[in-house]
Amino acid sequence: MANVCVSLAGISLRNPTVLVAGIMGTNAELLCRVGKCGAGAVTGISCSLEPRSGAVNPCLLELGGALLNCVGLANPGVEAYCIELSKAVGASDVPVFGSVAGSSVEEFGLLAERVAAAGVVAVELNLGAHSCFGRRVWNLEEIGKVVEGVKSRVKKPVFVKLAPSLGLVDNAMVAEAAGADAITAVHSFGPGMVIDVESGTPVLSSRAGGMSGPAIKPLALKCVYDVCSSVEIPVIGTGGVSTGRDALEMIMAGATAVGIGSGVYYRGASVFSRVENEIKSFMNARGFSSLEEIRGLALK
Amino acid sequence: MSGFSESGMLPRTARIRELINESPRVKTFVLDARIIAKPGQYAMVWIPGVDEKPMSISRADPLTFTVANRGPFTERLFGFKIGDNLYFRGPFGNGFVIRAVKNVLLVGGGYGVAPLRFLAETALQKRMVPTVVIGARTASDVVLEEAFKELKVKTFVATDDGTAGIKGSCVDVACSLMDKEKFNAVYSCGPEKMMVALAAECGKRGVKCQLSLERFIKCGIGVCGQCACGGLRVCHDGPVFDSRVLKGVDDFGKRTRDASGVAHDL
Numbered sequence: 001m002a003n004v005c006v007s008l009a010g011i012s013l014r015n016p017t018v019l020v021a022g023i024m025g026t027n028a029e030l031l032c033r034v035g036k037c038g039a040g041a042v043t044g045i046s047c048s049l050e051p052r053s054g055a056v057n058p059c060l061l062e063l064g065g066a067l068l069n070c071v072g073l074a075n076p077g078v079e080a081y082c083i084e085l086s087k088a089v090g091a092s093d094v095p096v097f098g099s100v101a102g103s104s105v106e107e108f109g110l111l112a113e114r115v116a117a118a119g120v121v122a123v124e125l126n127l128g129a130h131s132c133f134g135r136r137v138w139n140l141e142e143i144g145k146v147v148e149g150v151k152s153r154v155k156k157p158v159f160v161k162l163a164p165s166l167g168l169v170d171n172a173m174v175a176e177a178a179g180a181d182a183i184t185a186v187h188s189f190g191p192g193m194v195i196d197v198e199s200g201t202p203v204l205s206s207r208a209g210g211m212s213g214p215a216i217k218p219l220a221l222k223c224v225y226d227v228c229s230s231v232e233i234p235v236i237g238t239g240g241v242s243t244g245r246d247a248l249e250m251i252m253a254g255a256t257a258v259g260i261g262s263g264v265y266y267r268g269a270s271v272f273s274r275v276e277n278e279i280k281s282f283m284n285a286r287g288f289s290s291l292e293e294i295r296g297l298a299l300k
Numbered sequence: 301m302s303g304f305s306e307s308g309m310l311p312r313t314a315r316i317r318e319l320i321n322e323s324p325r326v327k328t329f330v331l332d333a334r335i336i337a338k339p340g341q342y343a344m345v346w347i348p349g350v351d352e353k354p355m356s357i358s359r360a361d362p363l364t365f366t367v368a369n370r371g372p373f374t375e376r377l378f379g380f381k382i383g384d385n386l387y388f389r390g391p392f393g394n395g396f397v398i399r400a401v402k403n404v405l406l407v408g409g410g411y412g413v414a415p416l417r418f419l420a421e422t423a424l425q426k427r428m429v430p431t432v433v434i435g436a437r438t439a440s441d442v443v444l445e446e447a448f449k450e451l452k453v454k455t456f457v458a459t460d461d462g463t464a465g466i467k468g469s470c471v472d473v474a475c476s477l478m479d480k481e482k483f484n485a486v487y488s489c490g491p492e493k494m495m496v497a498l499a500a501e502c503g504k505r506g507v508k509c510q511l512s513l514e515r516f517i518k519c520g521i522g523v524c525g526q527c528a529c530g531g532l533r534v535c536h537d538g539p540v541f542d543s544r545v546l547k548g549v550d551d552f553g554k555r556t557r558d559a560s561g562v563a564h565d566l
């Protein structure tokens with residue numbers, strides 16, 4: 001029988017699937033539900049210091065194979081967030097990660113410290129949000145400073161989530177040098193836009209939004225491949241994964257774990273156990289016994 | 301054209317064909333369009349540049365919404381005239397499960413009767429016998445009574461102050477009906493506290509009951525998690541739930557969340 005356990009920055013996962021930040025991660029019950037749906041680990045939505053209502057509706061569109069969203073980092077603020085996450089940590093069958101989105105180096109440190117104290121197993125730094133959400137786009141130097149700042153205050157593993165920008169590989173290398181324990185690549189693509197031709201108005205309330213889902217997978221896969229070629233730390237390959245084959249591609253590109261977000265829509269919340277089973281049946285059919293035998297095959 | 305533009309996920313537009321003032325606060329919008337949907341499903345009604353909000357489908361053909369004026373968006377909607385265009389996406393959500401049982405009781409509070417009108421129409425087509433209880437605070441707040449009567453549905457009205465129909469809550473009236481007659485299923489939409497009480501009464505009598513919930517809806521397809529009621533996504537797993545599913549849900553009847561996710565007591 002194929003063994004699909006992985007060790008991600010010292011954290012044991014029963015399978016490589018990870019619920020990404022921003023999908024179904026608003027409360028403890030939903031995070032636990034995703035664990036019961038088979039995820040190897042779950043990530044809460046990204047939090048900020050104060051509550052944020054995000055963009056008004058429409059803030060998410062399905063485009064036939066892709067989602068376009070401008071949810072805009074809606075979250076109840078770090079205080080309420082930590083209460084939910086510590087409940088999730090107590091009740092979840094699987095490791096719970098927190099995600100933070102600061103607006104300065106200092107704020108990232110503060111948020112990461114508080115979220116770590118809520119009991120999560122690892123903290124992810126959301127450094128990949130789009131400017132269309134009114135968020136800053138972080139440059140190379142700032143990414144290094146944010147990661148260093150957080151690492152000096154948090155003893156738990158720190159993951160760095162990056163945008164699929166031209167500077168992705170450089171950003172990943174800077175994050176690694178600053179002490180990141182893993183890279184989550186990638187955030188949504190774009191921004192993209194849909195215009196309603198009857199009214200001549202962009203449909204998303206923020207006009208533009210980040211693109212995710214099956215349509216971005218080849219783009220995300222190449223990003224993951226490039227990052228895995230350049231850093232030693234583990235990578236959570238993210239973007240468009242909804243099947244076992246997608247996950248295997250990410251792992252063959254060198255990913256240690258695989259993020260799943262939009263796949264929750266495309267294949268239902270049971271996408272996690274389905275992907276796990278599809279990975280296992282591939283491995284059994286091909287005679288692979290562990291994911292180590294597959295990881296990075298495409299890099300050779 | 302084909303593909304995603306017709307999947308309901310992008311806005312369609314339709315002219316307002318008819319406007320009906322149901323009460324000082326509630327207006328019905330009849331559009332020059334139809335939608336393929338199940339009772340209990342909702343559409344996202346969009347005013348470009350303003351906002352987009354969930355509205356129950358109160359009739360599928362012609363597509364009809366029955367809207368209460370509660371705030372900025374619905375206030376804007378109330379300014380629309382016959383001939384103006386409305387935009388909508390959908391249908392979204394699961395809808396009521398309608399088994400071909402005989403006697404069904406529909407219990408609506410306030411604008412919660414909107415989806416029950418579509419449900420009654422569908423039940424009649426399936427040769428079921430629906431009875432409806434419309435709950436309101438006072439006589440002028442009773443909505444859709446005429447619409448149900450036109451369908452020849454047995455209609456009862458309950459008002460808190462007794463100015464129309466029976467004095468009391470729609471739950472009281474539902475209880476006395478259930479004690480007189482055998483109902484195979486109860487369907488309800490309205491204020492959550494009312495539905496908590498109704499579910500308890502149905503439970504005592506062993507009658508199956510489905511409730512349509514409201515939470516702050518954003519994505520409509522179950523990904524953003526904003527509409528969580530415990531571990532349920534109201535927008536996609538719901539808005540209709542079997543009362544037995546809601547039994548173990550801590551938030552049900554107690555807590556809702558705003559656009560940021562901050563929790564508030566109901």
Ligand SMILES: Cc1cc2nc3c(=O)[nH]c(=O)nc-3n(C[C@H](O)[C@H](O)[C@H](O)COP(=O)(O)OP(=O)(O)OC[C@H]3O[C@@H](n4cnc5c(N)ncnc54)[C@H](O)[C@@H]3O)c2cc1C
Pocket residue numbers: 057342352353354355356357365366367368369370371372373374375411414415513514515516517518539
């Ligand atoms: C599945 C579903 C079906 C609904 N069907 C109807 C209907 O048939 N007729 C009707 O009049 N109303 C219906 N509503 C409620 C309607 O969406 C709100 O009344 C409307 O959004 C109010 O917006 P506003 O700007 O006018 O008021 P606001 O002042 O913005 O809000 C008033 C209240 O409406 C609710 N609300 C606001 N935005 C949303 C949102 N995005 N999602 C859910 N609730 C919100 C909140 O509880 C808020 O407290 C439905 C809601 C849901 C969830």
Ligand SMILES: Cc1cc2nc3c(=O)[nH]c(=O)nc-3n(C[C@H](O)[C@H](O)[C@H](O)COP(=O)(O)O)c2cc1C
Pocket residue numbers: 020021022023045046060067069071073099126161186187188211212213214216238239240241259260261262263523524
């Ligand atoms: C509705 C939505 C909300 C998101 N919110 C966040 C967020 O809060 N923080 C974050 O780091 N990424 C967020 N993302 C990005 C996802 O975590 C992920 O990187 C991206 O969607 C690509 O993966 P996918 O194709 O599996 O969805 C969000 C994505 C979507 C669709």
